[in-house]
Amino acid sequence: xxxxxxxxxxxxxxxxxxxxxxxxxxxxxxxxxxxxxxxxxxxxxxxxxxxxxxxxxxxxxxxxxxxxxxxxxxxxxxxxxxxxxxxxxxxxxxxxxxxxxxxxxxx
Numbered sequence: 565x566x567x568x569x570x571x572x573x574x575x576x577x578x579x580x581x582x583x584x585x586x587x588x589x590x591x592x593x594x595x596x597x598x599x600x601x602x603x604x605x606x607x608x609x610x611x612x613x614x615x616x617x618x619x620x621x622x623x624x625x626x627x628x629x630x631x632x633x634x635x636x637x638x639x640x641x642x643x644x645x646x647x648x649x650x651x652x653x654x655x656x657x658x659x660x661x662x663x664x665x666x667x668x669x670x671x
Contacts, residue, residue: 576634578662585627587614589636589659592651603646604628631655 578586591610595602604624611619628649631637636655640648651659 576636576658578658582627584623585631587611588624588627588631589651589655592637592649593656593659596650601642602649603642604649607649 581589588607588611591607591614592602595606595610600606604621607628608619608621608624611624628637628639632639632649636652636658638650638652640650642648
């Protein structure tokens with residue numbers, strides 16, 4: 565994918581994301597607020613707790629990759645075998661805007 569073909573956070577709205585991708589963003593935010601590292605297995609465990617069901621690696625990692633491509637998540641290294649996933653400023657802003665819209669709706 566070339567730079568001109570890739571999406572940016574300006575192109576992506578909360579509604580553009582699948583429910584699973586939205587849940588990944590929420591889980592990442594919760595992991596970042598805890599003492600736990602936000603690596604793939606930790607994300608998988610949190611999603612499984614949320615869904616009370618198994619989450620397949622073949623579902624998780626392609627969605628993480630897409631969120632990285634969208635500019636909502638950043639991938640870094642914990643070590644040579646383990647990636648750390650963190651929300652970008654754009655990812656956090658997208659979550660905050662959705663939270664604000666829900667708060668306004670419920671007030």
